[in-house]
Amino acid sequence: MAGTPGELGAAGGRRGDGVGGSAPGGSGAPGVGAPGTDGTSSGSGGRDGAVADPQPAAPVVEGEPGGHPQRTQQPLLFASGLDVVYEPAGAPVVHAVRGVDLSIDPGEMVGLVGESGCGKSTLGYALTRLLRPPARITAGRVVFDGRDVTALDQGRLRTMRHRGFAVVLQSGMNALNPVRTIDGHFADVLRTHRRVRGAAARQVAEELLGHVELAPTVLDRFPHELSGGMRQRVVIALALALQPKLVVFDEPTTALDVLVQRAVMDTIARLQAEVGFSALVISHDLGLVLGTADRAWVMYAGRIVERRESAALAGAPLHPYSAALLACHGDPTADNVQLGGIPGSPPDLSVPPQGCSFAPRCWMKEPVCRNDPPERVIGTGTVACHLAPRKLVVPRALEATVLASTAGGMGVGQNSTDGTATYDGRAALSAGPGPGASDGPALSPGAAAAPDGAAWAVRRRRSLERVEPEALVLQDVVKQFRTARRTGGRAGGRADGAWPGVGRARSSTVRAVDGVSLSLEPGHAVGLVGASGSGKTTLGRMMAGMDRPSSGTIRLGGLRVETMRSRDLPRYWQRVQMVFQDPYAGLNPVHTVGYAIGRALRNHQRLRDDRLRSELHRLLEVVGLTPSGQFSAKLPHQLSGGQRQRVVIARALAAKPQVLVADEPVSMLDVSLRAGILRLLDELRRDTGVSLLYITHDLLSARLVTDHLLVLQKGRVVESGPTASVLRSPSHSYTKQLIEAIPVVA
């Protein structure tokens, strides 16, 4: 780039001030040129304009790769050649965003999707100048409303935030100052930007809260007195207080309950239409983005690899990565449900990419992929892939089918198969990383992977002896919690929620689980679904012997959890093991994988020395962490999320359990890794006869790995039956609500 973006940008900022559309496109000042005002500007600004295609030799350039080919108006925000690096002390420099060009028009809603670590949040922070050291913009410009944002000093930036860009942070759970009332938050913002105080400010705040469907009384509350959804609405209202032209939503609904997610997204979409701001929705959830945004950008390894209109992307993705991401979503009520996964993990961004960054995980890669991919314009979108446009068929990892003849009736068949190798013939290369070293070994698509998967199954069957079959039977199980009275909707808190000694008299009881009976037969998989607060985790913990029921019985053969003494519980835990939600918190960071699993083997099976070692390696192979010798010496931080979850599963298997209780085992993982873990659970059940209690809010995964489903609402089972028939013909309104809350990918 010519010149320092700072000075030039500042100059551009002053010039553009108040002038609106009069960007000096061809003026002598390099680096100031806003992209052309129409679609014919290919090459107008040279390498300093919006056209910063790294490969000028790209075949057809009908418009600018950075945006709409048929743009008719001045973009509200555009960035060109944006580079962001993290420069932590004593660690390699990570190149999180690499040469990104983009533009957002006034009033449009754009979605930005990608797996964790792809740079999407960093990009959002860079666009709004919220990056903190050690992150730094090293190249490129971000021009917002005619001003180069990267060059503004903090003082100007602050004033610019008003009527400029606002940010709604990840889920809003922690975006509010815990010691300040909601009123105080509004007062701070309104005083700073609108010079409104006192009663007038309160009136404005009430009005803003009205926009997000909250009552004025919320103003007198503290953040902890509000539910997650309410907090997120407050955050949105605060962002609106700035009267922004652009709102960046960074994972706006991630930590929210499924039903609340939907409501919040609806509110965002309505406000966007009413108020008319532009919106950038950053999310890992492709379904959510495609359901609400006009256009969608797919980001991978610091680059935007595909930009399309949402419907077009949903219908026919052009980049293999987008196609693979799409395959990780599905409609759990369909006849035939398939789930894809992407083997391997995203590249290390501290190493400069050699050619296409996705190639190592791509099932279609060809020698040409060793070169940097060009950004091609196809239709109204762009894609950075050598092979585009080519028909993409993504290999699937898991499948559940309703047999046509018996569909809808009682005889609902369900099966799960190995990767259905229906991919383009040409791509039949045994590409992809070797099995084991990657996150999704079982998913290695194509012919090369199939025998491998089969070999695995055989090995697993031989090595894990079948356990004598006994059902886990629950009868009228109730769990009550004493909670302090709260104004917000946070019912069903933890057992230790009440402060000891204080306020006993004023506490009330909540029935987190209210009279549940169920029987988990050997080798079967039962799903437990419901929104948060429905009591599903509490029920799972009781079944895993970690909490005692307030009344009712939980029996496994001769063992009765509710009457067992604490020191006898290890006998129960030998037969019922739990797989936790958070693989990052589930492993002690200072112990190696070998130690973590070895510890469990010592405790449960009393193994020592050689036998312990051989059993350890066998377990690592069972969960697909090969070569096992290498993995047993690793520390948790050296593993990816999916690999960690495999370690957690191996540790649970160390007890040779009859029952696995898996509480949201994949919800913290990237979508591309979920299929691998789900398939592992499914295979374990089939091969070893271990029964599975699968707790989730995600109906799609429940459809794929369970054969029986219980829908929980406020601690009660409101509906139960074979998974496919419950999902396909729900009878209870709550089940219908849960199904409707799933974002629809066209």
Add this chain to the structure above:
Amino acid sequence: MRYALRRLPVLVVTLWAAITLNFVLPRMMPGTPADAALGKIAGQGPVTASQRRAIEVMLGVPHGSLLSQYWQYLKAIAEGNFGISYTYFPEPVSKVIGAALPWTLALVGTSTVLAFTTGALLGVLAAWRRGSRLDSVATVGCTFMTAFPYFWTALLLLYALGFVLGWFPIRGGYSSSVSPGWDWTFAASALRHSVLPAFTILISGLGGWLLGMRNNMMGVLGEDYVTFAEANGLPARTVALRYAARNAVLPSATAFGMALGMVVGGSLLTEVVFGYPGIGYLLYNAVVNEDYPLMQALFLVITVSVLLANFVVDLLYGFLDPRVRR
């Protein structure tokens, strides 16, 4: 207010427990003060029955059942009657303590509060300007300072500023040439005498507060609500103080409460080094002279002050953090 009322029973119970322990513990020790005194006399020759009787009466060896003794003890405490000090015979213990308490409260209390406020403020500043020169100087300097044992700092100051340079008096609470009273000469003298011990406490305390506050602040600065406040374009000062520091101070507030509780009893070494007429020095003398009534009363005073300080901080915490106010 309701929050405060709910905390009150806890305070009453702990107070009672402290008072009772103060009664029980000495009685569980083998021997009595009279035995100790008699043992000394026995070294010089045989003890007669009348000698024994005289000493027992003088020291007030308890008689009657344990329960009636306990009742007497509670009554005495309610009346503020802690007996007669041996060391300062025939002054009553309550008067001796009453004379020493203001000195300690003024010196140690003020310097502790001062150490906390300056330390915390500097900590906030260091964290807000992380990586700046101020930050590195403060962090390294404080690590260095807190590594010093504080009595050693006291001796060093005493030697350098008091003995060698002669800027400040070496010992005592006020000059022997002035008589205590509410006048300027006395106040000036007292102030001059308090500089060195106060400085010692300030130096030894400040570093810890600064480092603690800086670390809390660094954690809070990573919180979403700070980023969000910044994203909303709030002035830097508002973000730093009202959003970041306001939350970062919470863990420090608890520690500060503990420190306040230790004000009365925790300054022993400093006061001994400077011969300062406060509670610490008194305790030292009581121990050296086996002054049991004084010791017992001092223990009670120290315990009660710790409890009261914690109670006050509890109340303050309820004010500072709405999440515990329920």
